[in-house]
Amino acid sequence: MRMELHILGTSSARPTRKRQVSGSLIQCDEGIIVVDAGEGFQTRYADQRKRLKTHDNVNTLRASRIHAVCFTHGHLDHTWGLLPWMHSMALDKRETPLLIFGPTSSEVFDALIAGESIPDSAPSAELARQIKGWQELGGTSESLGYPIRWILGDVAANRWLEIDSNGVSTPINAMPQPERWKKYRIQPLATHHTVPSCAWMLESKGDVGKFNRLKAAELRLSNEQKAQLSAGNDIIMEDGTSLKSQDFRGQERPATRMVISGDTSEMSKGITSLSGIDVLVHEATFLKDAQKWADEFLHSTSTGAARTALACHARHLVLTHFSARIKDATVTLSEAKQILESSSSSASAAVDGDRIQISESGSISHLVWTGDGWLS
Numbered sequence: 001m002r003m004e005l006h007i008l009g010t011s012s013a014r015p016t017r018k019r020q021v022s023g024s025l026i027q028c029d030e031g032i033i034v035v036d037a038g039e040g041f042q043t044r045y046a047d048q049r050k051r052l053k054t055h056d057n058v059n060t061l062r063a064s065r066i067h068a069v070c071f072t073h074g075h076l077d078h079t080w081g082l083l084p085w086m087h088s089m090a091l092d093k094r095e096t097p098l099l100i101f102g103p104t105s106s107e108v109f110d111a112l113i114a115g116e117s118i119p120d121s122a123p124s125a126e127l128a129r130q131i132k133g134w135q136e137l138g139g140t141s142e143s144l145g146y147p148i149r150w151i152l153g154d155v156a157a158n159r160w161l162e163i164d165s166n167g168v169s170t171p172i173n174a175m176p177q178p179e180r181w182k183k184y185r186i187q188p189l190a191t192h193h194t195v196p197s198c199a200w201m202l203e204s205k206g207d208v209g210k211f212n213r214l215k216a217a218e219l220r221l222s223n224e225q226k227a228q229l230s231a232g233n234d235i236i237m238e239d240g241t242s243l244k245s246q247d248f249r250g251q252e253r254p255a256t257r258m259v260i261s262g263d264t265s266e267m268s269k270g271i272t273s274l275s276g277i278d279v280l281v282h283e284a285t286f287l288k289d290a291q292k293w294a295d296e297f298l299h300s301t302s303t304g305a306a307r308t309a310l311a312c313h314a315r316h317l318v319l320t321h322f323s324a325r326i327k328d329a330t331v332t333l334s335e336a337k338q339i340l341e342s343s344s345s346s347a348s349a350a351v352d353g354d355r356i357q358i359s360e361s362g363s364i365s366h367l368v369w370t371g372d373g374w375l376s
């Protein structure tokens with residue numbers, strides 16, 4: 001498996017009887033990232049682990065493998081579950097370092113690095129305010145006993161700062177990646193919402209295919225010949241036969257990209273500037289007849305999510321973050337599918353507990369949680 005996403009909340013703004021607020025995990029070989037952690041996150045996370053144990057007999061979502069939490073924005077339905085869960089991980093004697101990322105505005109960024117307080121004009125849901133509060137409530141390495149780094153980004157300008165346990169902000173060169181990650185990268189993509197926001201992309205680097213050393217050894221090639229073939233050059237042997245570089249390469253593996261939009265109006269530039277996403281999980285708070293509300297509150301409709309998927313050439317679109325008015329996401333899905341009709345993009349609508357997998361060969365499956373196992 002190249003990546004597996006677990007969607008633990010598909011409701012917007014507040015929990016409903018069937019849907020909880022935002023929270024997801026993306027798992028890859030090198031670790032796990034959490035994207036948003038709304039109210040009750042730790043309970044949903046524990047439930048998902050139990051389901052995996054019961055139905056698949058796997059223990060793939062261990063907390064020690066979670067290296068980063070990536071917030072899409074500061075609205076509480078996306079953030080309020082973090083601190084209680086951090087406390088539980090301390091009780092479980094966590095040792096693994098935890099990186100916590102989120103977007104802020106350039107105005108707040110400037111104030112923080114100048115050592116000033118958060119400007120009054122910043123919204124109440126500003127992440128810098130929440131970080132300050134959480135640190136005061138014990139959200140520090142010193143209190144919890146495992147290394148924690150709080151990092152805010154002015155995403156559009158690619159400027160980053162770190163807030164230490166004393167509340168002091170220092171600019172840092174770049175957004176750090178989890179220690180020891182080599183093949184996978186976490187990247188923010190600028191989006192457009194009523195507060196500073198971004199989408200998060202997990203990308204695995206492509207692979208040119210491994211050089212076949214065994215074959216080269218069998219042919220008794222010299223180091224020089226191996227270097228030529230490995231560098232992509234064909235060579236002529238002494239007996240006049242030629243060896244093609246491509247015959248010495250394993251299967252090429254393209255980059256894999258999974259993107260989670262967070263809350264945003266449609267066609268946000270950070271997402272549409274990409275060409276080629278394997279799985280785009282996009283909010284679709286409203287049905288298409290509520291376009292006016294989507295525009296007013298800077299959210300997306302079913303059709304807006306689909307237009308965004310077309311613009312970034314997403315292979316598969318997953319709809320999520322449904323307004324409490326939407327009782328049945330099949331309507332949302334059919335609206336989105338109409339937009340995607342003449343494209344090669346597919347689409348599905350998420351239910352809490354669903355898993356989206358991208359296999360080694362690149363195929364995508366959406367496993368739907370039924371309450372008693374997953375159906376693909």
Ligand SMILES: [Zn+2]
Nearest residue numbers: 012013077263
């Ligand atoms: Zn939301």
Ligand SMILES: [Zn+2]
Nearest residue numbers: 073075193263
């Ligand atoms: Zn929001």
